Amino acid sequence: xxxxxxxxxxxxxxxxxxxxxxxxxxxxxxxxxxxxxxxxxxxxxxxxxxxxxxxxxxxxxxxxxxxxxxxxxxxxxxxxxxxxxxxxxxxxxxxxxxxxxxxxxxxxxxxxxxxxxxxxxxxxxxxxxxxxxxxxxxxxxxxxxxxxxxxxxxxxxxxxxxxxxxxxxxxxxxxxxxxxxxxxxxxxxxxxxxxxxxxxxxxxxxxxxxxxxxxxxxxxxxxxxxxxxxxxxxxxxxxxxxxxxxxxxxxxxxxxxxxxxxxxxxxxxxxxxxxxxxxxxxxxxxxxxxxxxxxxxxxxxxxxxxxxxxxxxxxxxxxxxxxxxxxxxxxxxxxxxxxxxxxxxxxxxxxxxxxxxxxxxxxxxxxxxxxxxxxxxxxxxxxxxxxxxxxxxxxxxxxxxxxxxxxxxxxxxxxxxxxxxxxxxxxxxxxxxxxxxxxxxxxxxxxxxxxxxxxxxxxxxxxx
Amino acid sequence: xxxxxxxxxxxxxxxxxxxxxxxxxxxxxxxxxxxxxxxxxxxxxxxxxxxxxxxxxxxxxxxxxxxxxxxxxxxxxxxxxxxxxxxxxxxxxxxxxxxxxxxxxxxxxxxxxxxxxxxxxxxxxxxxxxxxxxxxxxxxxxxxxxxxxxxxxxxxxxxxxxxxxxxxxxxxxxxxxxxxxxxxxxxxxxxxxxxxxxxxxxxxxxxxxxxxxxxxxxxxxxxxxxxxxxxxxxxxxxxxxxxxxxxxxxxxxxxxxxxxxxxxxxxxxxxxxxxxxxxxxxxxxxxxxxxxxxxxxxxxxxxxxxxxxxxxxxxxxxxxxxxxxxxxxxxxxxxxxxxxxxxxxxxxxxxxxxxxxxxxxxxxxxxxxxxxxxxxxxxxxxxxxxxxxxxxxxxxxxxxxxxxxxxxxxxxxxxxxxxxxxxxxxxxxxxxxxxxxxxxxxxxxxxxxxxxxxxxxxxxxxxx
Numbered sequence: 031x032x033x034x035x036x037x038x039x040x041x042x043x044x045x046x047x048x049x050x051x052x053x054x055x056x057x058x059x060x061x062x063x064x065x066x067x068x069x070x071x072x073x074x075x076x077x078x079x080x081x082x083x084x085x086x087x088x089x090x091x092x093x094x095x096x097x098x099x100x101x102x103x104x105x106x107x108x109x110x111x112x113x114x115x116x117x118x119x120x121x122x123x124x125x126x127x128x129x130x131x132x133x134x135x136x137x138x139x140x141x142x143x144x145x146x147x148x149x150x151x152x153x154x155x156x157x158x159x160x161x162x163x164x165x166x167x168x169x170x171x172x173x174x175x176x177x178x179x180x181x182x183x184x185x186x187x188x189x190x191x192x193x194x195x196x197x198x199x200x201x202x203x204x205x206x207x208x209x210x211x212x213x214x215x216x217x218x219x220x221x222x223x224x225x226x227x228x229x230x231x232x233x234x235x236x237x238x239x240x241x242x243x244x245x246x247x248x249x250x251x252x253x254x255x256x257x258x259x260x261x262x263x264x265x266x267x268x269x270x271x272x273x274x275x276x277x278x279x280x281x282x283x284x285x286x287x288x289x290x291x292x293x294x295x296x297x298x299x300x301x302x303x304x305x306x307x308x309x310x311x312x313x314x315x316x317x318x319x320x321x322x323x324x325x326x327x328x329x330x331x332x333x334x335x336x337x338x339x340x341x342x343x344x345x346x347x348x349x350x351x352x353x354x355x356x357x358x359x360x361x362x363x364x365x366x367x368x369x370x371x372x373x374x375x376x377x378x379x380x381x382x383x384x385x386x387x388x389x390x391x392x393x394x395x396x397x398x399x400x401x402x403x404x405x406x407x408x409x410x411x412x413x414x415x416x417x418x419x420x421x422x423x424x425x426x427x428x429x430x431x432x433x434x435x436x437x438x439x440x441x442x443x444x445x446x447x448x449x450x451x452x453x454x455x456x457x458x459x460x461x462x463x464x465x466x467x468x469x470x471x472x473x474x475x476x477x478x479x480x481x482x483x484x485x486x487x488x489x490x491x492x493x494x
Numbered sequence: 495x496x497x498x499x500x501x502x503x504x505x506x507x508x509x510x511x512x513x514x515x516x517x518x519x520x521x522x523x524x525x526x527x528x529x530x531x532x533x534x535x536x537x538x539x540x541x542x543x544x545x546x547x548x549x550x551x552x553x554x555x556x557x558x559x560x561x562x563x564x565x566x567x568x569x570x571x572x573x574x575x576x577x578x579x580x581x582x583x584x585x586x587x588x589x590x591x592x593x594x595x596x597x598x599x600x601x602x603x604x605x606x607x608x609x610x611x612x613x614x615x616x617x618x619x620x621x622x623x624x625x626x627x628x629x630x631x632x633x634x635x636x637x638x639x640x641x642x643x644x645x646x647x648x649x650x651x652x653x654x655x656x657x658x659x660x661x662x663x664x665x666x667x668x669x670x671x672x673x674x675x676x677x678x679x680x681x682x683x684x685x686x687x688x689x690x691x692x693x694x695x696x697x698x699x700x701x702x703x704x705x706x707x708x709x710x711x712x713x714x715x716x717x718x719x720x721x722x723x724x725x726x727x728x729x730x731x732x733x734x735x736x737x738x739x740x741x742x743x744x745x746x747x748x749x750x751x752x753x754x755x756x757x758x759x760x761x762x763x764x765x766x767x768x769x770x771x772x773x774x775x776x777x778x779x780x781x782x783x784x785x786x787x788x789x790x791x792x793x794x795x796x797x798x799x800x801x802x803x804x805x806x807x808x809x810x811x812x813x814x815x816x817x818x819x820x821x822x823x824x825x826x827x828x829x830x831x832x833x834x835x836x837x838x839x840x841x842x843x844x845x846x847x848x849x850x851x852x853x854x855x856x857x858x859x860x861x862x863x864x865x866x867x868x869x870x871x872x873x874x875x876x877x878x879x880x881x882x883x884x885x886x887x888x889x890x891x892x893x894x895x896x897x898x899x900x901x902x903x904x905x906x907x908x909x910x911x912x913x914x915x916x917x918x919x920x921x922x923x924x925x926x927x928x929x930x931x932x933x934x935x936x937x938x939x940x941x942x943x944x945x946x947x948x949x950x951x952x953x954x955x956x957x958x
Binding site: 042043049053066070071076096098101113115124140142147150172173189309370403424432433436447452 | 498499502530533535537540541542544545559565566576589603604608613618623625645652653834867881884885891895896900912
């Protein structure tokens with residue numbers, strides 16, 4: 031007897047119900063991407079290790095899944111090399127391919143390889159799995175999907191506005207109330223400039239982020255401990271205490287950053303994006319205090335991907351569920367420089383499908399139609415009844431109704447259990463009487479109501 | 495300067511146009527699967543090698559892509575083992591996971607692992623990539639998609655009928671004329687029985703298949719060379735020369751196989767499937783000579799997956815393009831026995847997406863709507879015009895039209911080139927005059943016609 035089979039840790043099977051929900055998420059995002067003129071591409075699951083290595087830091091290199099070369103992967107290896115047992119070094123001899131770690135590096139590689147076919151600005155989206163040999167834990171998987179959209183080859187801030195519209199639209203369609211947080215790398219750079227502490231910007235944002243929890247005094251203490259001078263901490267006070275509406279925050283920042291050209295540029299960009307976005311929503315300057323629609327918050331503690339982003343930074347938090355960021359993105363320069371094609375700037379967002387899945391589950395927001403499979407099951411009472419049912423079934427399907435007949439003339443109870451397990455809302459029962467009258471007995475599985483109907487009436491009853 | 499990047503041999507990038515075409519294929523197949531009550535599942539790309547090894551023969555084991563263990567994959571290996579450089583043997587020490595080779599073995603593993611959640615008969619479909627370290631060649635890739643549907647846990651032949659209906663429906667939707675070939679493993683077993691040559695059935699089907707090319711005399715010669723007795727060859731004559739309509743073929747087979755219980759059972763199954771299928775089509779017995787609809791041919795040379803299939807065998811050939819089989823399938827026993835769960839029979843089909851892609855390309859059958867992306871581009875003449883355009887754009891998108899504005903106020907020629915490259919059928923031009931009149935100049939890119947329209951008229955013009 032064979033051993034009970036399992037799957038690699040950190041990976042998942044998706045059942046029919048889970049797939050229907052996931053497809054609802056992907057299709058909603060895809061529809062909105064299409065509405066905004068984004069086009070889908072796909073890249074291979076495997077990339078050359080030379081493409082992937084060195085792009086995610088030392089830690090990232092370790093988390094790459096590497097694929098063993100086919101055939102004699104020992105060729106060219108000396109005894110000494112083998113006996114060194116240097117796993118990291120020899121991996122590059124045993125393997126030349128790896129599974130993609132994200133969608134960004136393969137996209138950069140795609141842009142470089144296909145530069146002559148692409149008409150810039152290139153608005154592409156990509157929904158594919160990525161793999162990371164991370165230690166699996168709750169909510170962290172070794173195989174998971176990313177849903178990225180990027181515009182490359184255009185510096186216009188209208189692209190940032192459009193991505194905010196997309197985020198707004200997607201979460202409105204999901205029915206998830208969110209706060210879209212926005213920041214700008216140039217503002218952070220400006221802050222570091224005015225206090226002459228260019229390398230301390232992460233320490234500063236981490237400390238500011240704790241204001242609500244530990245209070246101003248302790249934030250200042252932490253900044254001092256990080257080696258920031260008393261004078262600099264003094265200058266930081268209006269920024270630590272930055273409060274009010276987005277407009278008020280922007281006004282404060284204009285004053286504080288008056289001497290930093292970069293800082294002011296960041297404020298200006300933020301203001302442009304927020305104002306355009308608001309005017310297209312036909313509302314005032316969007317705000318954190320807006321409770322009719324999704325909230326927008328200028329948040330200086332937002333410092334994701336700081337080494338990567340060069341302008342706007344986005345992050346989205348669900349308002350009604352405690353969970354980490356469910357979408358993020360920003361503006362970056364030089365996407366493709368590492369592959370020898372300089373000067374390609376871009377801006378992108380990435381929806382976190384797994385977390386959105388959890389939020390929709392928790393709030394029970396899946397629309398019934400999206401998750402429904404078969405709409406109608408014909409019970410099977412034997413050959414004659416089956417023949418009759420099959421001819422009605424053909425008509426029903428031709429009307430676009432998802433329908434099936436139980437393939438065996440099993441016990442009624444078994445067939446009804448099947449209908450319940452598959453959550454089928456209607457069951458058609460055909461016995462001798464129904465055949466004689468050229469009708470079908472339609473049972474509504476929710477109400478229990480039973481009605482005798484002709485085939486056209488049957489179709490109308492299911493698709494009113 | 496970095497080296498020019500490439501992708502692993504046998505893998506592909508898919509451009510926006512290719513993706514749109516592929517999505518059309520997958521969506522068409524998916525829609526029909528849903529119409530027949532099939533539910534989607536997904537399994538991880540990686541499976542344990544213990545799940546995969548030994549399921550595809552020695553050759554298959556060699557073609558598995560194996561994933562190197564994370565961390566110190568040398569642990570537990572002696573110097574002697576290492577220096578043996580036995581690539582095949584040591585692969586199992588270095589690797590415990592591999593990429594899936596097909597969708598069938600992971601599906602069997604899924605059924606066993608989730609047996610308690612599944613309500614049988616289980617009608618599942620799965621559309622996912624698989625990986626094989628085959629030597630790449632024209633039309634053969636190392637990563638490609640399979641689109642499988644299977645019903646497991648039901649012996650009813652109505653499942654076979656339904657799968658034939660699905661094949662018929664899918665290719666009708668594609669507009670590809672096909673011949674659906676059908677055979678039955680039990681007929682082949684019956685033929686072997688009556689001539690007492692159980693192990694020669696492959697030789698026999700291969701020889702019969704050559705009848706048109708080499709003639710009866712040479713077929714008989716080949717059979718003799720394969721060691722089949724003169725008496726057996728004599729008995730085989732009606733089978734080699736089997737001709738006429740499917741009904742005629744079935745009649746001949748009934749006579750020839752009169753002494754073989756298994757053979758007659760196979761004939762009976764074939765007859766049942768063909769008759770039911772015909773009655774649901776509201777036609778006579780479907781036939782090879784049917785030129786109004788897809789053709790159906792009982793073809794004894796069909797012997798695909800002979801070690802695997804136990805009943806019906808299907809294969810689909812395109813009628814108007816020279817290409818191998820574009821879909822195949824059949825009935826199998828004991829899907830899950832190898833994982834310790836005996837007695838699960840099933841029947842399935844698999845659409846060959848890559849070949850269907852080629853056929854649709856060659857016959858130019860892609861519907862325009864399916865491949866279209868953005869429907870309307872707003873040209874960008876500067877900030878005021880952009881602001882005006884963006885407000886119209888919001889309305890247009892709210893009407894469900896896929897639309898975008900060129901993000902930079904670049905030269906007109908550049909923007910029109912972009913529209914052409916993306917195959918956008920309509921361009922909206924907004925200058926000072928249009929703004930004054932509160933209108934938009936809509937250009938039909940195909941006809942060149944230009945019309946001045948209000949925003950509602952604009953929407954109506956694009957979506958009449």
